[in-house]
Amino acid sequence: MNAPNVPDIVISRLPVYLRALQFMEQQGIKTTSSVSLGEKVGISAAQIRKDLSQFGEFGKQGTGYDVNELIEQLQQILHVQKVRDVVLVGMGELGHAILRYGGFINRGFRICHCYDNDPAKIGKMIGEYKILDVADLGKTIRECNVKMAMLCTPAITAQTITDIMVESGIKAILNYAPVSLNVPKDVRVQYIDPVIGLQRMAYYLNKK
Amino acid sequence: MNAPNVPDIVISRLPVYLRALQFMEQQGIKTTSSVSLGEKVGISAAQIRKDLSQFGEFGKQGTGYDVNELIEQLQQILHVQKVRDVVLVGMGELGHAILRYGGFINRGFRICHCYDNDPAKIGKMIGEYKILDVADLGKTIRECNVKMAMLCTPAITAQTITDIMVESGIKAILNYAPVSLNVPKDVRVQYIDPVIGLQRMAYYLNKK
DNA sequence: TAGATTGTTAATCGATTAACAATC
DNA sequence: TAGATTGTTAATCGATTAACAATC
Secondary structure (H helix, E strand, O other): OOOOOOOHHHHHHHHHHHHHHHHHHHOOOOEEOHHHHHHHHOOOHHHHHHHHHOOOOOOEOOOEEEHHHHHHHHHHHHOOOOOEEEEEEOOOHHHHHHHHOOOOHHHOEEEEEEEEOOOOOOOOEEOOEEEEEHHHHHHHHHHHOOOEEEEOOOHHHHHHHHHHHHHOOOOEEEEOOOOOOOOOOOOEEEEOOHHHHHHHHHHHHOOO | OOOOOOOHHHHHHHHHHHHHHHHHHHOOOOEEOHHHHHHHHOOOHHHHHHHHHOOOOOOEOOOEEEHHHHHHHHHHHHOOOOOEEEEEEOOOHHHHHHHHOOOOHHHOEEEEEEEEOOOOOOOOEEOOEEEEEHHHHHHHHHHHOOOEEEEOOOHHHHHHHHHHHHHOOOOEEEEOOOOOOOOOOOOEEEEOOHHHHHHHHHHHHOOO
16 A cells, blocks of 8 residues: 555556546446556556556456456555545635535545635635634644645745644645745645646747 | 747746746846746756756856846747637636636736536626627637637536537647546647645655 | 856666566 | 456666856
């Protein structure tokens, strides 16, 4: 379960495999192969087999992979079999949308608390959530022993909030603020900035 | 301006440099170096110099880089000096948040039209935007000669919409739907799925 | 001048791919 | 059995890093 020193680039592909497999499962597909899965996710079959081989032997020669079994294996590898608590900081437009998004729970995540620093927002209810004062962020993170956070504040305050979260024991941050964060090396950050994706693609648009 | 065959991994870092430089500019910083920029974005100084060298010589020995000049160079390289039109498909919670997000325009992008397939939504105004019928998607893409799209439909309809967009001339898709898309190789896709990021980080959480 | 920092080269490091024996 | 597909090896390919001459 704890394969040693798997390259992060391999880890980064596993959730993509998992997502595709769960999509297949929904459609009633019981079995797949590295070739078929590869076509769906746009990754070579050899790559998929090599990636999976880091963790064990999940397939059967001549047949391929049992969709359900591979889903469970990947969930175990990624530690997403159980639902995990995440805090959400910054209740602007985006924070609201994230809070109302229904797609986290069935993929292993649940927002446990949400925060803002605006007195006009603190105490307000959004669905079943009450917006908490960001001044209590560190305290509540420690109390609930939360390890993951989503950060949706403006860029200018993102680092300050990050420092508080790190100091309170957060080990993984999904950062929606359009700014690079400085964290110790035992803390992970994933960036979500739509503009980065758009700019990256824009490069190719005007190319001859 | 059109450096030949620059690896995509290099291109993927340029928007990150640009974002950091614009943040510096805001703070009144006039000059930087590969070391200083590298610390901010978490990338080695050698890497930054190597990346930039693909496109020209933008620095000065002993001094480093002029922030404003490097911003302009990067904007030209990425083709984001001018604002570019993007269509937005799928006006659920997320589509609404994206439409109201103010952070696109000053980084090179503008939503020109938005679409949904729900008769209850079609025709409704959101700010200055009227929600259009997705049945007219292909027609309006061609009329306006739009090349980029943001896709926020449910996973199940994402591929169908993608096919229409590709057929209508879209060359770059920012995909928020949690599913891998199949596109011809002259069309680019960037994926935004927060759960992929969370799952990727979850792997490291339970590791000893 | 002395210190700082670039752009570039060569060496290292790591990731991907092709091929195939094993076997269901 | 014949066909299909795995897991794995070795070869290829590409990316990163360290080092340094050039020079502001």
